[in-house]
Amino acid sequence: MLLLSWLAPVVLLIVWELLAQAGWLSPQVLPAPSKVIRTAFKLVVSGSLLNDLGVSLLRAVAGFAIGGSIGFALGILVGFSRVAEAAIDRSIQMIRAIPFLALLPLVIVWLGVGEVEKIFLVALGVTFPIYINTTLGIRQVDPKLIELGRVQGLGTLELIRRIILPGALPSILTGVRYALATAWLALVVAETIGAQSGIGFLAMDAREFLRTDVIVLTIVIYALIGVAADAIACHLERRLLAWHPNYGGAR
Amino acid sequence: MTLHVVPSSSTASPAVAVTNLRRAYGSRVVIDNLSLRIERGEFVALLGESGCGKTTLLRALAGLDPIDGGRIAAPRRPAVVFQEHRLLPWDSLWRNVALGLQAPNARERAAAALAEVGLGDRLDDWPRNLSGGQAQRVALARALVQEPELLLLDELFAALDALTRIRMHELVRELVATHRPGVLLVTHDVDEAIALADRILVMREGRIAFEHRTRGHGAQSIARIELLAELGVAAFQPIPA
Numbered sequence: 001m002l003l004l005s006w007l008a009p010v011v012l013l014i015v016w017e018l019l020a021q022a023g024w025l026s027p028q029v030l031p032a033p034s035k036v037i038r039t040a041f042k043l044v045v046s047g048s049l050l051n052d053l054g055v056s057l058l059r060a061v062a063g064f065a066i067g068g069s070i071g072f073a074l075g076i077l078v079g080f081s082r083v084a085e086a087a088i089d090r091s092i093q094m095i096r097a098i099p100f101l102a103l104l105p106l107v108i109v110w111l112g113v114g115e116v117e118k119i120f121l122v123a124l125g126v127t128f129p130i131y132i133n134t135t136l137g138i139r140q141v142d143p144k145l146i147e148l149g150r151v152q153g154l155g156t157l158e159l160i161r162r163i164i165l166p167g168a169l170p171s172i173l174t175g176v177r178y179a180l181a182t183a184w185l186a187l188v189v190a191e192t193i194g195a196q197s198g199i200g201f202l203a204m205d206a207r208e209f210l211r212t213d214v215i216v217l218t219i220v221i222y223a224l225i226g227v228a229a230d231a232i233a234c235h236l237e238r239r240l241l242a243w244h245p246n247y248g249g250a251r
Numbered sequence: 252m253t254l255h256v257v258p259s260s261s262t263a264s265p266a267v268a269v270t271n272l273r274r275a276y277g278s279r280v281v282i283d284n285l286s287l288r289i290e291r292g293e294f295v296a297l298l299g300e301s302g303c304g305k306t307t308l309l310r311a312l313a314g315l316d317p318i319d320g321g322r323i324a325a326p327r328r329p330a331v332v333f334q335e336h337r338l339l340p341w342d343s344l345w346r347n348v349a350l351g352l353q354a355p356n357a358r359e360r361a362a363a364a365l366a367e368v369g370l371g372d373r374l375d376d377w378p379r380n381l382s383g384g385q386a387q388r389v390a391l392a393r394a395l396v397q398e399p400e401l402l403l404l405d406e407l408f409a410a411l412d413a414l415t416r417i418r419m420h421e422l423v424r425e426l427v428a429t430h431r432p433g434v435l436l437v438t439h440d441v442d443e444a445i446a447l448a449d450r451i452l453v454m455r456e457g458r459i460a461f462e463h464r465t466r467g468h469g470a471q472s473i474a475r476i477e478l479l480a481e482l483g484v485a486a487f488q489p490i491p492a
Contacts, residue, residue: 148337151313152351152393153328162350166341243341243377 031213036220039213049202053221056187056198059115063122064183068176071127075134079168080160089135096128100182101189113194121190125182133175137168170241177233184226264326266291266401266433267312273320274307274457281307283457284321291400292431296444298482299454305437308454309403312435330399330432334406336386338378338393345374348393364392367429368422384415388422395430402432408443420446441478453481 013033019025020032027035043049074092077084104121111117141164149159191200199218206214241247266289274282281304289295299305310316312323313331338347348361358374365371368388378386387407394402404423408416424447427434438444444451445465451474453461461481463474 144333144335144337145339147315148333149350150315151328151331152397154351158351162342163339166339169341241341243379245379 028210028212031216035213036216039211040217043214043217052198052202056191056200057225059118059190059198060122060183060187063119063186064126064179066119067123067126067183068130068179070123071130071175071179072134072172074127075131075138075172078131079135079138085135092128092131096132100124100128100186104189104193108193118187118190118195118198122183122186125186126179129178129182130172130175133171133178134168137171137175138164140171141167170237170244170247173233173237173240176236177230180229180233181226184222184229188222264324265289266293266325267329267435268324269312269321270324271321272308272311272318272323274304274311274316275319281457282311282318285458286321287452287459289401289433289435291433292427294427294434294436294447294449296436296438296448296451297454298438298441298444298451298478300439300482303454304457305454306405309405309435309437312401313403326400328397328399329401329403330394330397331403331405332387332390332394332407334409336378336383336390338381338386338389340378343375343377344370344381344389347378347389348396350393352396360396361392364396365389367395367426368392382415384411384419387411387419391423391426395426395432398430399432402427402434404434404436406438407436408438408440416443423447441475441482444478445474451478453478455481 016025016030017033020027020030020035025032031039040049074088078089078092100121103124107117107121107124111120145163145167146159149163154162188200191198192204195201195204199221203215203218206212206218237247267287268289269285269287272282272285272287273280285308287308297305297308307316309331311318312325313329338344339350342350344365345358345361348364349357352360354360362371362374365374368391370385370388370392373381373385378389381389390407408419411419420443436444436447449465451463451465452459453463455461461478463478465474
């Protein structure tokens with residue numbers, strides 16, 4: 001079954017390669033997969049690909065760390081305090097209603113097209129999924145377990161550490177996973193506009209010279225990093241939620 | 252609406268002494284001027300129909316609900332076992348038992364408590380791998396590891412099947428005999444109350460309406476009829492043999 005599921009993509013790749021080799025597929029439209037691999041090799045050897053990849057990853061990590069921290073902190077605040085919820089939740093929900101990419105022109109006016117703008121956009125995309133899922137997770141903790149914590153004599157901090165955060169963790173990790181996808185999307189968009197380095201810059205630069213092989217390569221890299229990020233999140237869930245029947249699997 | 256759990260430290264003090272307790276939800280009085288004293292080592296069962304206030308009383312004793320009047324004097328925080336086991340699914344069994352235990356040797360003490368309930372070999376197991384009866388045994392271990400002077404049991408047998416329930420009765424009897432806390436068992440099962448308790452109280456409309464001291468096996472059938480009558484099951488006929 002596993003073999004069968006891989007059959008279709010592999011056949012597709014072979015057909016693509018054959019069509020390109022036979023000259024039925026113009027290299028200007030879609031280069032052969034082998035050509036893309038050769039280009040990747042050349043760019044790795046010259047060092048420019050790894051450099052651009054590093055720049056892109058740094059932007060993603062910085063934006064994720066900033067947006068994630070803000071989302072988590074706000075989520076904790078609103079999750080625990082009805083006053084904080086009344087004060088800020090509505091505003092956050094209203095901002096959230098805006099597709100964050102629609103803010104891009106405004107962000108460029110504010111911050112220009114430098115690094116800050118890119119990191120800001122990533123952070124913006126990450127904040128909301130983390131915020132929402134943190135709040136939701138805290139709200140969904142079984143009140144009976146909180147009551148138990150009180151009966152066992154836990155103080156507020158211990159109650160949070162032993163019961164509320166572990167109880168909210170499945171939801172928070174769902175937020176992390178979702179935020180990873182948004183972060184990537186934000187990065188692609190931000191790097192497509194006015195970047196001087198990064199994977200997006202590589203793609204836009206290649207467009208100028210009709211280097212479709214480089215463009216396809218950047219698309220593949222974006223896809224691979226997306227898959228890798230999801231795999232990391234998945235691994236995190238398996239490790240941290242080993243107790244959970246839906247994640248931990250067999251003991 | 253403040254808590255009045257007054258610490259009292261004299262060794263001769265009872266496990267809990269309740270005087271003139273009052274609890275109301277709005278205009279509805281749930282506990283009405285109730286007084287109750289439970290000695291250490293004494294097993295008291297509290298019977299009553301749904302809504303008679305017995306769970307409210309237990310929650311007040313546990314310090315989970317505020318009281319509107321009267322006084323609850325207890326030497327220490329009581330331990331509670333609920334109808335649901337309330338184990339933390341993300342903690343191993345020993346960490347569940349040690350929850351809230353302020354001791355450097357928490358793991359050893361949790362291990363000893365788990366051994367006492369027959370689960371000494373499952374220290375690092377997850378709660379989800381336990382049966383209902385096993386989970387309740389862990390909950391009992393968690394309560395007893397705190398060495399409580401007062402143990403509150405809230406219908407803890409209600410969700411168990413008949414055979415598991417009988418085994419749990421045995422276990423609770425043994426544990427109480429060893430640790431000798433005062434026990435308040437809230438139940439609606441007359442036979443369970445007779446089987447376990449030294450003293451049976453029937454609660455009605457927020458007051459203790461009837462009290463019965465168990466006097467050994469001979470008096471059980473009479474006690475049963477009497478208690479059922481108090482609970483409003485008047486036309487009770489013994490099943491012909």
